[in-house]
Amino acid sequence: MYDEIFKPIKIGGLESKNRVIFPPVSTNFGREDGHLSELFIKHYETRAKGEVGLLIVENSCVSYPEGKHGAYEPRIDSWDFYEDWKNIARRLQKYDSLISVELTHEGWKKKGVNFLSDEKIREIVENYGTAAEIACKAGFDMVEVQGAHGLLVNQFLSPLTNTRDDSWGERTKFAIEIRKEIAKRCGWDFPVTIRLAVDDFLDGGITLDEGKRIAEELQNYYQMIQADIGLGPKELRLEPMPFQQGWRAYLAENIRPLKVPVAAVGMIREPEVAAEILREKADMIVLGRTLIADPEWLIKVREGRVNEIRKCIGCSECIKARHDEDTRIRCGANPQVGREIEIKNAEEKKRVVIVGGGPGGLEAARISAMRGHEVHLFYDEFGGTLNLAALPPGKEKIRWLIEYYREELKKYDNLKMYNKKALKNDVVALEPDAIIMATGSKPFLPCPPLRDFVYLYEDVLRGEVKFEGKSIVVGGGGLVGCETANMLAEKNKVIIVEMMPEVAQGMETLSKKHLLKELQEKGVKILTNTKIVDVARGEIIVEKEGEQMLIEADAMIAAFGSRPFVPFRIEDVPTHIIGDAKSVRNIYSAVSEGFEVGMKI
Ligand SMILES: Cc1cc2nc3c(=O)[nH]c(=O)nc-3n(C[C@H](O)[C@H](O)[C@H](O)COP(=O)(O)O)c2cc1C
Ligand code: SF4
Structure with a gap:
């Protein structure tokens, strides 16, 4: 079953044993000085043991410090780091995956690339060459150029950030020059792949049509293309839980067919979905969080143990760690992420x-x-x-x-x-x-439990009380309050009353943005810095900045926390x-x- 997933495929002159790519997922397991740590290496070993066809080590800095992207980003900008890369390559080579590393320069998203001198651009191109040479000599099978997510290569590709009037204004030139520089150092037979912004998802940015043209040009230089997202909203490329599985595989479909493999990215969790994408839309599939949550995904699929997969639930804990806190990633489904310890039998049975x-x-x-x-x-x-x-x-x-x-x-x-x-x-x-x-x-219920007026959020979520066409106040705008409001707002007029200055405090930023957008679209009114001072049947008195206000409602839902x-x-x-x-x-x-x-x- 799912034979599509297990068909080998050529990337340049090399063969990936299956269609699955473990993409760059920055872990912050490295050291602050840019060297790799044992935990970092073990994390990747675990994914390689999981039989992934192509494993790409996370974004690594090609120009330090200007291009640094994250507090613990590994450095591959200088030969001082060569031994780290040699060591990890040696450890990963034991498994049968192709190994690669993502070469990244953060660039200047706000400023764009117009201010860069020709000399500076050539220097950065050389930096990519050095990084690739380090990877190649260290034993990596290939490298990947990060050409999406609003980072430097994407900034050169996008009309929003590159309006230069010199030759670098030919927006694919930077990506092509990088590829040529790598070939100069490592030979044309050393494959280079690209994570490509095929749609910026921003007005005036790269469109689907232009993304296709860019991909058609770059297929002459790069040996595999991951169809990814550009400068636009971050939540589209680090999707919160509600997004549909495989929703952006159409980006890969749109640039196919090419003479090199095209990979689909984003929210691919189940083998059924993966196989369908491989049948219809892409040559390879990217499983990022999927393999964070269960590094044995492929083994379980191959052995017909699909029910045993621990699927990524999209809780965004990893994103919160990496992007909100810039600390080591952690996983809501897989507690071994960041621990990488062996589970041994207990010495004393209890x-x-x-x-x-x-x-x-x-x-x-x-x-x-x-x-x-x-x-x-x-x-x-x-x-x-x-x-x-x-x-x-x-x-x-x-x-x-x-x-x-x-x-x-x-x-x-x-x-x-x-x-x-x-x-x-x-x-x-x-x-x-x-x-x-x-x-x-x-x-926790801090107000009187007025029958037929005050209800617990739990009862609403479980459908034990139902409302339609009512005016409802949700008391408490924590995550639970907001989500209960989101459910109620499908059929009712809802107001959230929250004492603190913001709702959904502590929630991962992108998931929160998504949830607040849904609340807004459903017309939910949010009152922050507002205290509930009295509750009577049909009437709720609230206070904001010393002023009291009466809200008439058919019901109040208590979501004051637990x-x-x-x-x-x-x-x-x-x-x-x-x-x-x-x-x-x-x-x-x-x-x-x-x-x-x-x-x-
Ligand atoms: C915690 C985290 C870190 C990531 N770091 C990188 C990175 O270093 N470079 C990159 O190109 N993409 C990075 N991504 C994006 C993933 O490679 C992938 O494209 C994205 O998570 C969508 O795929 P998925 O739904 O299979 O996870 C990261 C994603 C997550 C969740
Ligand atoms: S932390 Fe949550 S979103 Fe991230 S991989 Fe684990 S289950 Fe998925």
């Missing part, structure tokens, strides 16, 4: 009781069972809060994580599951050596409280703590 079947409890159960403990898992609802989190519009992918655990936990005979609320006596009767409390949180919930404690048994039961946060924290406690016990 009886472990886990109370709660949300993401933390399920991950703790998985790891404890894998390590050989006798595990007893109690849950009300398999998946816990994940079930609720998957209900707002566009959040369905969260269900994938529940499905993953359902499949995964079937594997262990030493794991017993009880579909019931655990009572203290149930736990005591099992005489556990360790208890893991993963009992989540309970909604408080950790630990139903009982048992003396004398080591107890670990994890996830929201410890402090209310998100899927990543729960899964991560479930993993940690499972490794520790």
